Amino acid sequence: MTRIHESDSFHTDMAIGNLTYDKKITALLVIDPYNDFISEGGKVWDRLKTVAEANGCIPHMLQILNAARKAELRVFYALHHRYRPGDYETWKYIAPVQKAAWLHKAFEYGTWGGEIRREFEPQPGEIVALEHWCSSGFANTDLDLQLKKHGIHQLIVMGLIAHTCVEATVRYAAELGYQVTMVKDATADYSDEEMHAALAVNIPNYASAVVTTTEIVDSIFSTSQLTLEPEEIHQ
Amino acid sequence: MTRIHESDSFHTDMAIGNLTYDKKITALLVIDPYNDFISEGGKVWDRLKTVAEANGCIPHMLQILNAARKAELRVFYALHHRYRPGDYETWKYIAPVQKAAWLHKAFEYGTWGGEIRREFEPQPGEIVALEHWCSSGFANTDLDLQLKKHGIHQLIVMGLIAHTCVEATVRYAAELGYQVTMVKDATADYSDEEMHAALAVNIPNYASAVVTTTEIVDSIFSTSQLTLEPEEIHQ
Amino acid sequence: MTRIHESDSFHTDMAIGNLTYDKKITALLVIDPYNDFISEGGKVWDRLKTVAEANGCIPHMLQILNAARKAELRVFYALHHRYRPGDYETWKYIAPVQKAAWLHKAFEYGTWGGEIRREFEPQPGEIVALEHWCSSGFANTDLDLQLKKHGIHQLIVMGLIAHTCVEATVRYAAELGYQVTMVKDATADYSDEEMHAALAVNIPNYASAVVTTTEIVDSIFSTSQLTLEPEEIHQ
Amino acid sequence: MTRIHESDSFHTDMAIGNLTYDKKITALLVIDPYNDFISEGGKVWDRLKTVAEANGCIPHMLQILNAARKAELRVFYALHHRYRPGDYETWKYIAPVQKAAWLHKAFEYGTWGGEIRREFEPQPGEIVALEHWCSSGFANTDLDLQLKKHGIHQLIVMGLIAHTCVEATVRYAAELGYQVTMVKDATADYSDEEMHAALAVNIPNYASAVVTTTEIVDSIFSTSQLTLEPEEIHQ
Numbered sequence: 001m002t003r004i005h006e007s008d009s010f011h012t013d014m015a016i017g018n019l020t021y022d023k024k025i026t027a028l029l030v031i032d033p034y035n036d037f038i039s040e041g042g043k044v045w046d047r048l049k050t051v052a053e054a055n056g057c058i059p060h061m062l063q064i065l066n067a068a069r070k071a072e073l074r075v076f077y078a079l080h081h082r083y084r085p086g087d088y089e090t091w092k093y094i095a096p097v098q099k100a101a102w103l104h105k106a107f108e109y110g111t112w113g114g115e116i117r118r119e120f121e122p123q124p125g126e127i128v129a130l131e132h133w134c135s136s137g138f139a140n141t142d143l144d145l146q147l148k149k150h151g152i153h154q155l156i157v158m159g160l161i162a163h164t165c166v167e168a169t170v171r172y173a174a175e176l177g178y179q180v181t182m183v184k185d186a187t188a189d190y191s192d193e194e195m196h197a198a199l200a201v202n203i204p205n206y207a208s209a210v211v212t213t214t215e216i217v218d219s220i221f222s223t224s225q226l227t228l229e230p231e232e233i234h235q
Numbered sequence: 236m237t238r239i240h241e242s243d244s245f246h247t248d249m250a251i252g253n254l255t256y257d258k259k260i261t262a263l264l265v266i267d268p269y270n271d272f273i274s275e276g277g278k279v280w281d282r283l284k285t286v287a288e289a290n291g292c293i294p295h296m297l298q299i300l301n302a303a304r305k306a307e308l309r310v311f312y313a314l315h316h317r318y319r320p321g322d323y324e325t326w327k328y329i330a331p332v333q334k335a336a337w338l339h340k341a342f343e344y345g346t347w348g349g350e351i352r353r354e355f356e357p358q359p360g361e362i363v364a365l366e367h368w369c370s371s372g373f374a375n376t377d378l379d380l381q382l383k384k385h386g387i388h389q390l391i392v393m394g395l396i397a398h399t400c401v402e403a404t405v406r407y408a409a410e411l412g413y414q415v416t417m418v419k420d421a422t423a424d425y426s427d428e429e430m431h432a433a434l435a436v437n438i439p440n441y442a443s444a445v446v447t448t449t450e451i452v453d454s455i456f457s458t459s460q461l462t463l464e465p466e467e468i469h470q
Numbered sequence: 471m472t473r474i475h476e477s478d479s480f481h482t483d484m485a486i487g488n489l490t491y492d493k494k495i496t497a498l499l500v501i502d503p504y505n506d507f508i509s510e511g512g513k514v515w516d517r518l519k520t521v522a523e524a525n526g527c528i529p530h531m532l533q534i535l536n537a538a539r540k541a542e543l544r545v546f547y548a549l550h551h552r553y554r555p556g557d558y559e560t561w562k563y564i565a566p567v568q569k570a571a572w573l574h575k576a577f578e579y580g581t582w583g584g585e586i587r588r589e590f591e592p593q594p595g596e597i598v599a600l601e602h603w604c605s606s607g608f609a610n611t612d613l614d615l616q617l618k619k620h621g622i623h624q625l626i627v628m629g630l631i632a633h634t635c636v637e638a639t640v641r642y643a644a645e646l647g648y649q650v651t652m653v654k655d656a657t658a659d660y661s662d663e664e665m666h667a668a669l670a671v672n673i674p675n676y677a678s679a680v681v682t683t684t685e686i687v688d689s690i691f692s693t694s695q696l697t698l699e700p701e702e703i704h705q
Numbered sequence: 706m707t708r709i710h711e712s713d714s715f716h717t718d719m720a721i722g723n724l725t726y727d728k729k730i731t732a733l734l735v736i737d738p739y740n741d742f743i744s745e746g747g748k749v750w751d752r753l754k755t756v757a758e759a760n761g762c763i764p765h766m767l768q769i770l771n772a773a774r775k776a777e778l779r780v781f782y783a784l785h786h787r788y789r790p791g792d793y794e795t796w797k798y799i800a801p802v803q804k805a806a807w808l809h810k811a812f813e814y815g816t817w818g819g820e821i822r823r824e825f826e827p828q829p830g831e832i833v834a835l836e837h838w839c840s841s842g843f844a845n846t847d848l849d850l851q852l853k854k855h856g857i858h859q860l861i862v863m864g865l866i867a868h869t870c871v872e873a874t875v876r877y878a879a880e881l882g883y884q885v886t887m888v889k890d891a892t893a894d895y896s897d898e899e900m901h902a903a904l905a906v907n908i909p910n911y912a913s914a915v916v917t918t919t920e921i922v923d924s925i926f927s928t929s930q931l932t933l934e935p936e937e938i939h940q
Contacts, residue, residue, distance in 0.1 A: 025856075074560075090544075090595055091619040093388060095409040097440040125560055130600045133612060135440075139410035142603060142610035148882030149561040151730075151858060153328060163436060168410070171403055174330040175374035177853030197432035201398060205332040205370075260621075309795075325779075325830055326854040360795055365835045368847060377838060377845035383647030384796040386495075388621060412618030563858060565879040567910040605910075609880035623798060633906060638880070641873055644800040645844035667902035671868060675802040675840075 020222050021181075027152045028068040028075045029173075031137060031159025031166055033061065033120035036106055036113035038160060038188075043104060043113050048160065051195055052188035060186040060213040061158050062119055067217045074150055075126040077116075078137025078159075078169055082109040095134060097164060135168035144176055154179040156216060157207070158186035162198035174206035182207040183216050255457050256416075262387040263303040263310045264408075266372060266394025266401055268296065268355035271341055271348035273395060273423075278339060278348050283395065286430055287423035295421040295448040296393050297354055302452045309385055310361040312351075313372025313394075313404055317344040332370060332399060370403035379411055389414040391451060392442070393421035397433035409441035417442040418451050490692050497622040498538040498545045499643075501607060501629025501636055503531065503590035506576055506583035508630060508658075513574060513583050518630065521665055522658035530656040530683040531628050532589055537687045544620055545596040547586075548607025548629075548639055552579040567605060567634060605638035614646055624649040626686060627677070628656035632668035644676035652677040653686050725927045732857045733773040733780045734878075736842060736864025736871055738766065738825035741811055741818035743865060743893075748809060748818050753865065756900055757893035765891040765918040766863050767824055772922045779855055780831040782821075783842025783864075783874055787814040800839060802869060840873035849881055859884040861921060862912070863891035867903035879911035887912040888921050 036042040038058055052058065068075055081087070083105040088094060094102075107114040122128050127150070129143035137143050147155075155178050157170055166187055173180050182203050189195040204210055211219075271277040273293055287293065303310055316322070318340040323329060329337075342349040357363050362385070364378035372378050382390075390413050392405055401422055408415050417438050424430040439445055446454075506512040508528055522528065538545055551557070553575040558564060564572075577584040592598050597620070599613035607613050617625075625648050627640055636657055643650050652673050659665040674680055681689075741747040743763055757763065773780055786792070788810040793799060799807075812819040827833050832855070834848035842848050852860075860883050862875055871892055878885045887908050894900040909915055916924075 086594060090597070092621045093412060093414040093619055094443075095415075095441050096443060097409070124556060127560070130611070133615060134410045135406070136410050139407075140612035140615045141600070145603060145610045145880075145882045148853075148858070149563055151562045153853070153856060164440060167437070168406055171370070171406065172374075172410075174332070175369045175371050175403070175407075175850075177328060177850045179328040180330075194436055197436040201429055201432040202402070202437075205399060206330050208329075208331060321829060325832070327856045328854055359791060362795070365846070368850060375847035375850045376835070380645075380647045380838060380845045383618075383623070384798055386623060386797045388618070410615075412615045563882060563884040564913075565885075565911050566913060567879070604880045605876070606880050609877075634910060637907070638876055641840070641876065642844075642880075644802070645839045645841050645873070645877075647798060649798040650800075664906055667906040671899055671902040672872070672907075675869060676800050678799075678801060 020219055021154055021156075023071065023073060025152055026073060026154040026156065027147065027150065028064065028073050029078060029137070029155045029157045029159075029169070030061070030065065030075065030120065031078045031157065031169055032080050032161070033077075033117050033159060034080070034107050034113065035115055035117050039117050041112075043106060047190050048188045051190070051192065055185050055188055055195075056213070057160075057186060057188040060183070063213055064156070064158055064183060064186055064216060064220075065120060067220045068156070069123070071220045073156075073220060074152065075122070076143065076146065076152075077122055077126065077128040078141075078143055078165070079116075079128065079131050080107055080135075080165060081131040081133050082107040082114040084109045097135060098133065135164045136172040137165065137169040138172040138176060139168075147178070152178075154181070156181045156183065156220075158183045160188055161194075162187045162189040163194040163202075167198045167202055170203050170206050180207040181209045181211060181216065183213055184210050185213050255454055256389055256391075258306065258308060260387055261308060261389040261391065262382065262385065263299065263308050264313055264372070264390045264392045264394075264404070265296070265300065265310065265355065266313045266392065266404055267315050267342075267396075268312075268352050268394060269315070269342050269348065270350055270352050274352050276347075278341060282425050283423045286425070286427065290420050290423055290430075291448070292395075292421060292423040295418070298448055299391070299393055299418060299421055299451060299455075300355060302455045303391070304358070306455045308391075308455060309387065310357070311378065311381065311387075312357055312361065312363045313376075313378055313400070314351075314363065314366050315342055315370075315400060316366040316368050317342040317349040319344045330369060333368065370399045371407040372400065372404040373407040373411060374403075382413070387413075389416070391416045391418065391455075393418045395423055396429075397422045397424040398429040398437075402433045402437055405438050405441050415442040416444045416446060416451065418448055419445050420448050490689055491624055491626075493541065493543060495622055496543060496624040496626065497617065497620065498534065498543050499548060499607070499625045499627045499629075499639070500531070500535065500545065500590065501548045501627065501639055502550050502577075502631075503547075503587050503629060504550070504577050504583065505585055505587050509587050511582075513576060517660050518658045521660070521662065525655050525658055525665075526683070527630075527656060527658040530653070533683055534626070534628055534653060534656055534686060534690075535590060537690045538626070539593070541690045543626075543690060544622065545592070546613065546616065546622075547592055547596065547598040548611075548613055548635070549586075549598065549601050550577055550605075550635060551601040551603050552577040552584040554579045565604060568603065605634045606642040607635065607639040608642040608646060609638075617648070622648075624651070626651045626653065626690075628653045630658055631664075632657045632659040633664040633672075637668045637672055640673050640676050650677040651679045651681060651686065653683055654680050655683050725924055726859055726861075728776065728778060730857055731778060731859040731861065732852065732855065733769065733778050734783060734842070734860045734862045734864075734874070735766070735770065735780065735825065736783045736862065736874055737785050737812075737866075738782075738822050738864060739785070739812050739818065740820055740822050744822050746817075748811060752895050753893045756895070756897065760890050760893055760900075761918070762865075762891060762893040765888070768918055769861070769863055769888060769891055769921060769925075770825060772925045773861070774828070776925045778861075778925060779857065780827070781848065781851060781857075782827055782831065782833040783846075783848055783870070784821075784833065784836050785812055785840075785870060786836040786838050787812040787819040789814045802840060803838065840869045841877040842870065842874040843877040843881060844873075852883070857883075859886070861886045861888065861925075863888045865893055866899075867892045867894040868899040868907075872903045872907055875908050875911050885912040886914045886916060886921065888918055889915050890918050 088102045127146045130141040132141050323337045362381045365376040367376050419434050558572045597616045600611040602611050793807045832851045835846040837846050
């Protein structure tokens with residue numbers, strides 16, 4: 001499950017092996033840290049709990065978020081549409097994954113389940129993209145625009161659920177021209193089978209690196225050092 | 236591997252169970268029927284052959300294409316970029332799946348491998364979308380435009396490779412608002428594991444139906460009958 | 471200023487001359503009916519008032535909206551981003567039109583100016599697309615998705631401001647494959663020059679018809695009659 | 706007609722006044738330099754000639770292209786779809802600008818009119834985006850992808866026709882997040898009225914600078930000097 005696609009010679013600012021990134025063009029992308037997904041009592045947590053806990057998903061996500069903030073990497077949030085009354089009712093066409101969201105009223109607007117888990121709340125200067133209707137954080141939202149407006153080309157991706165929103169967002173990111181790093185122990189899924197399909201079968205085709213939390217945190221800190229300007233170092 | 240997500244009450248023109256479609260808004264989408272993929276001697280055929288033959292992939296694809304043409308369903312082609320000298324060389328960012336395409340010069344422009352297999356050649360009135368650079372037939376092409384220009388809302392999808400271009404195109408179709416039917420025995424992959432990830436784990440979330448060639452051919456013919464106008468019947 | 475591009479033989483359900491539409495695939499698109507634009511006391515109203523009143527803009531918009539609702543045409547809203555604190559501050563790149571929106575805090579979220587004028591408030595079953603950041607109601611929003619989900623191919627467009635959001639949305643609609651009808655006396659602008667650039671120079675290249683309120687209201691009603699089902703007629 | 710929207714403090718690498726650009730993120734975008742548009746004998750040249758010659762359009766375009774190549778700015782081409790037999794015939798919906806292209810068989814594939822004028826032919830390392838069907842070089846093509854793959858955020862735009870393809874491409878560029886500079890004397894149109902609508906009314910809302918050929922050529926050369934690396938200077 002841990003095939004790592006070593007990065008390449010295409011982007012000269014990126015030294016893989018010890019994994020460093022150019023802070024100016026790199027962002028952390030956090031996918032769906034809703035209470036319904038990752039908090040005790042959330043609508044979907046019971047189905048995700050086993051894989052999430054085995055993978056250390058929540059503490060790893062928190063560790064990476066804190067590292068990114070400390071290193072001053074820009075943080076972006078890709079969030080699923082929060083259910084509101086009337087949604088879907090007039091649609092002629094609907095995908096199974098949307099029917100499920102409708103049925104379960106996932107992330108219901110105005111409820112605790114539809115709020116971001118407290119430790120992951122966006123801070124000033126962090127960008128929350130418009131909510132998406134299916135699985136990809138890019139489709140029918142301003143995520144691509146917001147990344148461009150901040151000069152971002154490389155994404156470090158973490159969050160939920162591996163084989164739906166995460167894989168969809170990683171695939172779209174690659175289709176649209178971004179360089180992606182996936183953190184494999186900062187995600188979760190309903191089952192090992194679905195986790196495997198995402199992390200071992202599909203994502204390695206679209207993410208240039210699939211890494212652990214330890215690896216990415218090390219890289220983020222070495223990154224922030226590498227991009228210091230000489231005058232900053234000597235201050 | 237054959238979970239079928241029964242269609243729903245959302246689209247009234249569609250009667251699942253005996254699977255019928257409204258011909259005016261339904262199209263067949265053929266993905267990457269290049270010699271390199273599906274012809275003896277093609278660059279990738281040896282890696283696909285085992286699964287393809289076990290699945291009856293090529294004869295099924297042909298059977299469906301012929302049925303669609305006979306029933307006058309509109310046919311669209313989603314094709315991967317054909318390698319041309321100079322491609323990728325100036326890119327700063329590249330996904331692993333693109334590096335592989337570059338390395339193997341897949342579907343090299345001007346060679347037999349980069350031609351569509353003879354039996355699948357587009358006929359007049361069939362639409363060949365612009366070539367795509369990654370896996371989705373929609374990303375950075377005119378496929379969505381061409382479908383709109385023809386009033387299409389429902390897609391019957393077949394072709395190669397299940398967990399890359401096919402899954403990517405099905406996912407994008409759902410993200411963009413199309414209703415998708417996937418024909419599970421008219422596709423192939425490198426291994427059963429990858430086939431399973433596509434057909435059993437992921438595609439059922441985005442395709443409203445995952446069906447066999449027999450089922451779809453039956454539906455196509457019943458469809459064409461259903462959409463006959465009274466005056467046509469009596470002629 | 472009133473060149474009308476007569477519709478064509480491409481869409482058989484549409485009879486121009488007496489302008490009828492197939493209700494099932496036609497929607498009314500209302501652009502930016504914010505208090506800041508079209509209400510006495512709104513931030514921009516004073517600059518728009520002269521042209522708006524000469525054109526009968528507001529009463530015409532209301533007349534069309536009421537006709538569309540009575541005829542059960544689906545209504546969609548394309549709305550500009552409402553200013554929120556922090557917006558734009560972290561952007562590296564910004565267009566002049568966005569700098570102006572930032573400077574003036576147009577449609578400020580939580581204020582009366584950022585609310586839709588009372589008579590134009592969306593009703594249940596009407597679709598409000600995600601807010602856009604520049605001028606086109608399609609760019610970086612779910613408008614295209616929502617139109618597809620409702621099977622819409624033809625748009626009747628009205629609203630503000632002619633040479634920015636309206637023209638941008640009409641251009642995008644055509645680029646994406648929609649058939650557009652522009653209502654020329656249900657829009658307004660800062661000056662006759664800008665109005666002329668939009669309505670006479672540019673929009674006729676992208677809208678298949680540029681019509682008056684009287685013409686479109688007549689068409690909407692004849693449309694709704696045409697699409698009545700037999701059982702409805704006999705009730 | 707020459708309102709210049711001075712650039713701003715948002716992008717620190719850009720010093721307007723003496724207009725410099727960061728070469729690594731800036732590209733020249735050449736729009737539709739087809740023989741049909743800009744060569745004696747081309748199908749549309751007679752209608753464009755008066756404005757083009759008064760504006761010095763062709764020599765200015767050439768001067769800028771040569772400057773960009775000398776300064777090693779990356780060059781991209783946005784090209785309109787070349788007419789091929791069968792095009793448009795099956796479309797249910799078509800915009801007036803597309804009907805005109807169909808009628809005139811503009812840029813017919815395989816003919817001299819559909820070739821790029823000799824002096825403007827793309828050179829190795831220059832990127833020709835997929836052809837577009839309406840007016841924007843971005844819609845339904847890989848232009849956005851190609852710009853991202855090369856790390857481009859700023860576009861210097863020149864070419865034809867001001868109020869259709871040029872304005873459409875500038876508008877889309879801004880909508881998608883690019884910073885745009887328009888060269889006002891390296892474009893042309895059918896009439897002064899249409900030229901004015903594009904250059905004076907609309908483009909200044911979306912382009913951060915509207916400049917002359919002399920200004921942009923000066924900037925390009927100062928840019929290339931500014932971005933020279935120390936080792937390059939001493940070679």
